[in-house]
Amino acid sequence: MFGLFKKKxxxxxxxxxxxxxxxxxxxxxxxxxxxxxxxxAEAEEVLDQIKKLEQSKA
Structure with missing residues (x-):
């Protein structure tokens, strides 16, 4: 219930x-x-963005 309005x-x-x-x-x-x-190809670009985010968090 409380996670209902949680932003992703x-x-x-x-x-x-x-x-x-x-x-x-x-x-x-x-x-x-x-x-x-x-x-x-679009999916690969998104995957690259995901990898960059993971690296920046590490």
Whole structure:
């Protein structure tokens, strides 16, 4: 109940975005390979951002 209005951290937002992009890329992979590759590239950029955040926290 108390976590209902808790704001998500930047890391959590990036992880959700990465997961969503990965799912979209997978769905597109059977229909449109170039669109799937673009989504995968976007997901990789988000993953790089996640890694930078992890390094800055360490």
């Amino acid at each position: 951290s930047e890391m959590e937002l990036l992880q959700e975005k990465y997961k969503k992009l990965q799912e979209e890329a997978y769905k597109l992979s059977t229909v449109n390979r170039t669109a799937s590759d673009k989504k995968q």
